[in-house]
Amino acid sequence: MKFKVLVEVDLKAAIADPAGATIERALPALGFENISQVRVGKAIRFSLDAANSEEARQIVQLVCDRLLANPVIEDTSIVVEPVQASD
């Protein structure tokens, strides 16, 4: 089966995010006064062949642990979706 994978890598809540803070500081100058808690992360998309969605999820978790994220400073969230034949 083919799966479409989205991995989002974000800095842990306790880790300062200077990019997010800079964006947040810039927003009031554009008239956006009501935005807070801006955080900047990465989105990584790829395709994966696996027997089923459980195996797909396990593989993606392994890829995250070994390469995509540094668990000292980053958290990941994973979305795995089967690709329909009509896609």
Added chain:
Amino acid sequence: MQISVGVVVFPGSNCEYDVCEALELVGAIPRLVWHNESNLGDVRGLVIPGGFAHGDYLRPGAIAKFSRVMEAVIKFAKDGRPVLGICNGFQILTEAGLLPGALQKNAGLRFICRPELVSISTRDCVITSELAVGSMLSLPINHFEGNYTCDKATLDELLQDDRVVMRYEHNPNGSIDSIAAIANQSKNVVGMMPHPERACDDLLGSTHGLPIFRSLLEAAK
């Protein structure tokens, strides 16, 4: 007998020749080791120099840690041989799990390139045996991701085991406890953000980096 010290080169490393020159100045024989070599040969110490290994893609050091040479580097470190990671080399050592913690973007989100004062916090590691605790060095820093961070348990462990090697006098990047350099548990692997190789000649404004390379050479003997 002259001691050979390896300098690991990844695609994107850019401080390897400065490190070689610094090693020569203290009497070592530098030997460049390419990232896909698996044999370190007769080297008795190792330096992982600064730069942008593999373009710093994904995270600094994230791709470099899977280079073929890193298996040999990890074994070399586990055998107790001296290993010094400078700047990007420090980032690679944390990614490879040889040093704890991580280096995140500088507080203030600026790339910083200037000399900084650092004080020596311990003599008990492979790069400070020729220095006194409390002595001050002026060393250039040159980084965007040099803000050392770790969880509280790791910091407590570093402090308790006397593994903080250097601290900034005027913390330039937000590093926890002003940390500029740390050592592993057995004190033979050290990572530092400042560039001692750029402070080895009066022409460059300071020779404060020389005792670091002298200490490393001593440990390599």
